[in-house]
Amino acid sequence: MxxxxxxxxxxxxxxxxxxxxxxxxxxxxxxxxxxxxxxxxxxxxxxxxxxxxxxxxxxxxxxxxxxxxxxxxxxxxxxxxxxxxxxxxxxxxxxxxxxxxxxxxxxxxxxxxxxxxxxHTNLFQFREVEEPQSEVLVRGPRIGFIENLEKNTALLRERANDPNLVIQKVSIGTRNKKSAALVYVRDIADPKLVEDVLSRMAEIKMDDIPETGYIEQLIEDSHISIFPQIQNTERPDRVIASVLEGKVSILLDGTPFALILPMTLTALMQSPEDYYQRWTSATLLRLLRYIAVLLTIFLPGLYIALVSYHPGLLPTRMALTIAGSRQNVPFPPVVEAILMSFTIELLREAGLRLPRAIGQTIGLIGGVIIGQAAVQANIVSALMVIIVSLTALADFTAPSYDFSFPLRILRFMAIFSSALFGLYGLIMCYLFVLCHLMQLKTFGFDYFTPVLSSPFSDLKDTYVRLPIGLFKSRPKTAKIKNLKRQGD
Known part of the structure; x- marks a missing residue:
């Protein structure tokens, strides 16, 4: 007032x-x-x-x-x-x-x-623009956002001089009011999407919004789902590429992480580096990521189901080898998997919280020593150590750090399902996750876009990445006003 x-x-x-x-x-x-x-x-x-x-x-x-x-x-x-x-x-x-x-x-x-x-005589001190720590690339720009909103919007303007690029500032927070910016391209983004985002942000009534993670949790569609429904990034090039596809980005003063919405499952598996190298390399890396995601979720559960319930499905020599390696192990496979997975999670968390040099040492030496000692003490089998280590390694291939948390939860779900019902439990776990993803929506878009509700032309940038010369139009499922991306 x-x-x-x-x-x-x-x-x-x-x-x-x-x-x-x-x-x-x-x-x-x-x-x-x-x-x-x-x-x-x-x-x-x-x-x-x-x-x-x-x-x-x-x-x-x-x-x-x-x-x-x-x-x-x-x-x-x-x-x-x-x-x-x-x-x-x-x-x-x-x-x-x-x-x-x-x-x-x-x-x-x-x-x-x-x-x-x-x-305007502010004397706030901010760190210099540097390479993003959470999205490291081999090839690509080495510029990331910082904690100053004006500097971040300037980075976007520096990369995109399109006059249709709109940076709309709003105030958020009831006590500690902070500036946030809505970024979109006027002649591409769906006006209904922009209005929806603005209305959801206007409904936020909290004393303080210290980070975009608060906004992400308050405006997402489903608070129950374990899957992230809004993408976050430190890279200006990723924000510009997204808004040019009809998406909307949210920046907040005081944090280097920007939000991109709506988000789809395929966007979690894409890296900006995919577009900076040839399509053959990018396609190979994407397929590798999808295989790694399946491994990190289902490999321990598959091992438990085959060893505990369906050993007849294994080749005879392999079955005898596994039985010999587990001869002196006192625990069933599910206990082995839980013990080793829990140990891996402890080492990962300790490595993140400790100083960088010490954290890397703890992760490497701790994993080797604990794994070897567990095998020698006949607490777990050597094959289980290999399987759990492989799943942990596959987890790191996901480009988005936020995506690793749902994968770890799903891994434990698959382990318990396989321990209770064998392969049937593993298949039911897979179908349950698939049904959840098919009904999940984010800002009116299917989470499985463009796999479910997309014309065939949009599949050229999902599981594979075809040559950029074929990207003549923007995704047709984005409800955007201007589909033309390249000239004839």
């Missing part, structure tokens, strides 16, 4: 102090300017604004150059032109002025004026 600004500067300062409470980091610097010594006050947050800069670029020019004798309705707009090189906004809302103050801007109050000036 809009709150007007009184013209009496004493009343205004008293009101601002009531907003600030007992915060000692709010500085009030009073001074006068002009022949008739008009009273003014600069209010800023200590540490977010440097007083020396305010003194040289604001207070001194006002006292030396201005000859204003009377304050009127046009005083503040004309005064704003005095501060060369400093961006400023004229505000007539006290609530907005207080919000801008706590955002790091200096607020200038002038006696007799029903407006204030919000001066």
């Amino acid at each position: 809009k709150s007007r600004i009184e013209q009496d500067i004493a009343s205004v300062i008293k009101r601002v102090k009531s907003f600030a409470g007992r915060s000692d980091d709010i500085v009030f610097h009073s001074f006068s300017f002009g022949p008739s010594t008009i009273s003014a006050c600069l209010v800023y947050v200590e540490g977010l604004t440097e007083f020396e800069m305010l003194s040289k670029q604001i207070i001194s020019p006002m006292q030396k150059e201005l000859d204003i004798t009377e304050v009127g309705s046009t005083t503040l707009p004309s005064l704003s032109k005095t501060f060369f090189g400093i961006q400023n906004d004229v505000l007539d809302d006290m609530n907005l002025a207080i919000e801008q103050l706590y955002s790091g801007k200096a607020i200038l109050f002038v006696d007799g004026a029903a407006q204030v000036l919000a001066l």
Whole structure:
């Protein structure tokens, strides 16, 4: 709700102090300017604004150059032109002025004026643009987002000079208000999708939104599903490529992770590097990823089902070899699989939380020593160690780190299903996951797009990646306005 600004500067300062409470980091610097010594006050947050800069670029020019004798309705707009090189906004809302103050801007109050000036004198420090840590590529740009929204939107503008690229800023959070940006291409994105995203973000009523992970969880369609329904990335090139396909991206001030929506299952298996190299290499790597996903989910369960319930399906020599390796193991295969999988998860978590050099050492030495010791102590069989290690290795082939968590959950589901019902349980687990994925939707799109509801032409960029010269149109299932991507 809009709150007007009184013209009496004493009343205004008293009101601002009531907003600030007992915060000692709010500085009030009073001074006068002009022949008739008009009273003014600069209010800023200590540490977010440097007083020396305010003194040289604001207070001194006002006292030396201005000859204003009377304050009127046009005083503040004309005064704003005095501060060369400093961006400023004229505000007539006290609530907005207080919000801008706590955002790091200096607020200038002038006696007799029903407006204030919000001066962009922020001194926030941010890290330099560097290579993304979560999406490392062999070939491709080495630029990633940082924790500053303006810098991130500038990175997008640097990569895309299309005038139809829209960066629409919104405020989010009830107490700690933060700036977020909705990014889309005006003549490509579906207007209904943009409106849907904006309406869902407007419904967020939380005190603070520190990271885009909060937005992701609050606007997704299904809160029960274990599968991520919104993609996150640190790469500007990935955001630009997505919005050019009709998708929408969300950026938030204070985090380097941007959101891309809607997301499909096939997008989780795609890497930006797939488009920076020849189609034969990209297709081979994609097929390898899909095989690795199947291995990491079903390989331990398949081993348990065959050894415990269906040994007759194995070749005789292999069955005898497995039986010989398990001769002195006191636990059934399901206990072996759970023990080793739990150990792998512990080593992975420890490696992430420890310093990088120590974490790599713990993961390598811990896995080798624990595995070898477990086999020598006849706690698990050597073949089970190989199988669990192979599934853990296959898990790392997924381009998206968020996708590894559902895979690990599904692996344990497959293990328990196989332990209870053998191959029948494994097949039922597979069908259950498949049915869930087929009915799952994200922002009105099928999660299995473009496999289920797509014309054949869209399959050229799913399990395989055909030559880029064949990508003459954008995906037809995206409900976009402009399908043409390449000329004839």
